[in-house]
Amino acid sequence: MINSHNQTNDLVTESTSNTFNNLETILVIDDSPTNLEVLHATLENAGYEVRVEMDGNSGIEQVKNNPPDLILLDVMMPGIDGFETCRRLQANPSTQEIPIIFITALSDSVEKVKGLSLGAVDYITKPFNQKEVLARIKLHLKLRQLNLELDEQKQQLEQRVKERTAELSHALEELKKSQLQLVQSEKISFLGQLVTGVAHEVNNPVGFISTNLYYAYNYIQDLINLVKLYQKEFPTPGYEIEDNIKAMDLQHVLEDLPKVLSSMKLGTERIQGIMQSLRNFSRLDGEEKKAVDIHEGLETSLMILQHRLKALPKRPAINVIKEYGNLPKIKCYPVQLNQVFMNLLSNAIDAIEESIKDIDTFSTAYRIGLIRICTTIDKQQVTIKIYDNGIGISESVQNQIFQPFFTTKPEGKGSGLGLSISNQIITEKHGGTLQCISSVGNGTEFVIQIPLKS
């Protein structure tokens, strides 16, 4: 006589001891001791580990605590019946994969259909035909085994796909990064070559203008002295000369000519200065940091962008307010830092233009574009803030602006590299930070902080 798990511990002791070998476990849930006895004997003889429960609830508990490989489930039971037991086991993700075979009366096809529709894999009929029962159980245990193997293979495959995807995205990131660096050095070296070429071409003619201005100044000085001497020695040169002196306003010419020459000299010096700072601006940085005047870099950037700041038919000039602090020379990679200034300033101009674009009349007086550059220093770091009163950046866009190739500008206008390159230059090359403070309609401020000791 077989007792249920609740009534005696014999079977449980037997079955738990079996968990150490590889016997397949079958749980029989049936309230009929006779059925249990027959099935227990048949299954055990066939080499299975058998557990039994006599009602649905105990069966469910047993399945949860000690999942079997297969369940034989009677339909008619006191308490919850076999259908309800099946429904609950199927509803629980941790038990739904265990195959359930219903035990039904031979003639009851309604029960068979209902059981199968609730998720059972098969049914066996009473009275039992031992061979058939074993054949069905064997088949479903095999199917379950195959399913488990399939699941495992699927998981392994998914894991491999995950790993490969991670490898590929890592490779893609690396590729993007090196592409970025390539573009960056391409950009710098192209700009460098261009500016060096132009500076060289301009320097030659400016050089001989400035050299000749020196001689011209001396010759003119001599000629002026000579004219003055004539005036002194020949105070009455005759009508024709006197008329001429009057017509050309000789006095004014004599006074103005040296001034004209001085301003020409000043002009050529300015051109030479600009060429020098352009060369400094675009010369490739060496391995070592250099102590430089940050303001000079900012000024040169503004000078290069001058054509974009001045008034256009569709908008007034953009105002640039400079609040420069008293900065000593700062150790940095000047060319790269200038590249950051250029990126931030041209973004600021774009943002201002974007904010004015939609206003159709010239009543933009209340919407004058404004860029404010502010530099400060304390013991630890130098801070450069670049503010613009342009369109501003929404929070969702702000999360992406430092990503390579992210742009909101039309194709051909923006490559989406400016800020990611700038961020890389500030953080990786200078150990600093680049922050963006902005909201739509309130303009944007980029804050560069560079530590003094690095």
Ligand SMILES: Nc1ncnc2c1ncn2[C@@H]1O[C@H](COP(=O)(O)OP(=O)(O)OP(=O)(O)O)[C@@H](O)[C@H]1O
């Ligand atoms: N001052 C700013 N105001 C408003 N939006 C800005 C500002 N600066 C950057 N952005 C936003 O961040 C995006 C990314 O800027 P980033 O400089 O990296 O690329 P880009 O300007 O689009 O292209 P480029 O590579 O030519 O610089 C811009 O497309 C723009 O949407």
Ligand SMILES: [Mg+2]
């Ligand atoms: Mg940009």
